[in-house]
Amino acid sequence: MREYSNNMIPALEIFRKKTGHDIETVRPYQWVGISFLFNSNSALLADEMGLGKTVQTLVAAQMLFLNMGVNRILIVCPASLCLNWERESKKWAPTLRFCRINGNTQNRHAQLALPFNMWICSYEQIRN
Numbered sequence: 189m190r191e192y193s194n195n196m197i198p199a200l201e202i203f204r205k206k207t208g209h210d211i212e213t214v215r216p217y218q219w220v221g222i223s224f225l226f227n228s229n230s231a232l233l234a235d236e237m238g239l240g241k242t243v244q245t246l247v248a249a250q251m252l253f254l255n256m257g258v259n260r261i262l263i264v265c266p267a268s269l270c271l272n273w274e275r276e277s278k279k280w281a282p283t284l285r286f287c288r289i290n291g292n293t294q295n296r297h298a299q300l301a302l303p304f305n306m307w308i309c310s311y312e313q314i315r316n
Contacts, residue, residue, distance in 0.1 A: 202251075206254055207282055207283070209247075209280070218247075221241070222248045225245060225248035242269075243280055245263070247281075253305060261306045264311060265310065270308055273288075287302060287308070288309070290313075296313060
């Protein structure tokens with residue numbers, strides 16, 4: 189069994205029950221990122237391409253929603269990765285209701301007011 193911080197153990201059990209995921213499929217180095225996100229008031233996760241930042245973020249987000257009362261998260265990523273975030277969200281954070289932000293400024297503001305837990309948008313949308 190991997191080493192987890194004591195406050196993560198109950199969260200991991202709830203995550204496993206609610207999502208049906210076998211947490212052992214997450215790589216050991218990914219747990220470092222998940223633990224960092226789970227135990228931070230706010231955080232930015234950055235690493236080399238292909239190391240599973242999406243999975244780390246979604247597992248931590250799902251655990252925070254299920255255990256810590258977090259109810260809103262904004263994912264900002266390159267436009268080319270928005271669809272990947274949608275796909276991975278369905279897999280790794282199945283109880284979170286998410287919306288991909290699109291359209292003009294007025295539409296984006298309206299989408300942010302909708303009752304979702306997570307919004308996915310591109311850097312360009314935040315900038316404009």
